[in-house]
Amino acid sequence: GAGVSQSPSNKVTEKGKDVELRCDPISGHTALYWYRQRLGQGLEFLIYFQGNSAPDKSGLPSDRFSAERTGESVSTLTIQRTQQEDSAVYLCASSPTPRKETQYFGPGTRLLVL
Amino acid sequence: AQTVTQSQPEMSVQEAETVTLSCTYDTSESDYYLFWYKQPPSRQMILVIRQEAYKQQNATENRFSVNFQKAAKSFSLKISDSQLGDAAMYFCAYRSAISGGSNYKLTFGKGTLLTVNP
Numbered sequence: 001g002a003g004v005s006q007s008p009s010n011k012v013t014e015k016g017k018d019v020e021l022r023c024d025p026i027s028g029h030t031a032l033y034w035y036r037q038r039l040g041q042g043l044e045f046l047i048y049f050q051g052n053s054a055p056d057k058s059g060l061p062s063d064r065f066s067a068e069r070t071g072e073s074v075s076t077l078t079i080q081r082t083q084q085e086d087s088a089v090y091l092c093a094s095s096p097t098p099r100k101e102t103q104y105f106g107p108g109t110r111l112l113v114l
Numbered sequence: 115a116q117t118v119t120q121s122q123p124e125m126s127v128q129e130a131e132t133v134t135l136s137c138t139y140d141t142s143e144s145d146y147y148l149f150w151y152k153q154p155p156s157r158q159m160i161l162v163i164r165q166e167a168y169k170q171q172n173a174t175e176n177r178f179s180v181n182f183q184k185a186a187k188s189f190s191l192k193i194s195d196s197q198l199g200d201a202a203m204y205f206c207a208y209r210s211a212i213s214g215g216s217n218y219k220l221t222f223g224k225g226t227l228l229t230v231n232p
Contacts, residue, residue, distance in 0.1 A: 033219065042118070042205055042222030043159075048215065056215040089157060098218045101147045101209050105159035 002026065004106035006092050012112045013082055021077045021109045023092030030072050031098040036061075037089040037108070046090075049075060050098050082113045116141045116208050120223035127196045128231050134181075135191045135226045137206030145211035148182065148189045149220065154202040162204070165189065167211070193228075201230045 005024045013019050025032050030051045035043040045059040049069040060066075064082075069075040079086055089110050093103035117140045127133035139148070150162040165173045165182050172180050177197075181190045193200055204227075207220040 031218065035220075040224070042224045043207075043220070045216065045219035045221070048218060058216045059219070091157075091159065093159070093220075099213065101211075101218075102149075102161060102164060103220060104161075105151075108157045110157070 004092055004094055004104055006090075006106040006109050008109055009107065010110045010112075012114065014114055015084060016081055018078065018080045019082055019111065021079075021090050021111070023075045023077070023106060025073070025075070025092070025094030026104055028072075029094035029096050029104075031095045031103075032069060032075050033093045033095075033103060034067060034075070034077050035091045035093065037091060039088070043091060046077070048098075079111075082111075084113050087111055087113045116143075116146075116210070116221050118206050118208050118221055118223040120206055120226050122226045123224070124227045124229070126229040126231060127193070129196055129198060131196055132192060132194045133196055133228065135193075135204050135206075135228065137189045137191070137223060139187050139189065139206070139208050141187070141208065141210075143210055143212065147209045147211065148180075149207040149209070150178070150180070150189075150191045151205045151207060151222075152200075152202045153205060153225070159205070163191065196230050198230050198232060201228055203227050 032049040034046040048056040064080045067077045089108040091108040093105045148165045152160045177194045203225045206223040210217040
């Protein structure tokens with residue numbers, strides 16, 4: 001079946017603009033995660049969704065970052081008033097349930113803020 | 115908070131040889147999961163192998179095996195008979211076994227770039 005997909009693959013924006021990144025999880029996966037990967041670094045957790053429960057936003061670095069998910073489907077990560085420090089690869093992952101420890105990753109969106 | 119450390123930023127190996135990538139972690143928890151993920155230039159994170167902390171037996175997946183030393187908090191990856199396709203960034207990751215919210219997140223090391231020489 002199809003894996004996790006993300007769009008766009010690459011995004012170049014100007015400082016101060018808002019951007020929206022999209023993630024389509026594997027069908028039937030109730031848990032969805034967003035991570036950020038800065039150049040030369042490991043992945044940092046941003047936010048976690050489980051079904052219709054309130055998301056765990058404990059990893060979001062500032063109030064310029066927000067994310068939504070409709071039910072158990074698509075999620076969007078929005079960064080408002082982008083800064084150069086937001087340049088990174090944003091990766092989405094899903095798992096069948098949160099208790100299933102293996103997360104399946106998408107190919108990521110590379111964001112460059114000029 | 116848990117931390118994961120990969121002390122080798124880069125490693126290289128000759129094709130068909132064996133290489134070991136190091137990973138140490140810090141946690142106060144007794145039950146957890148450990149993973150090795152591979153990230154080729156395509157950016158796709160691919161699960162290589164996983165280990166459950168309560169299992170003493172080291173996990174193996176074909177040419178990939180781990181040396182899990184719970185007391186030492188060490189989790190190294192051995193790649194046998196290295197192939198050109200193994201060239202990638204390798205990340206070690208930790209996940210708590212405690213239920214709820216951000217406990218389900220993966221905590222990653224900074225990665226080791228593996229080069230395979232023909």
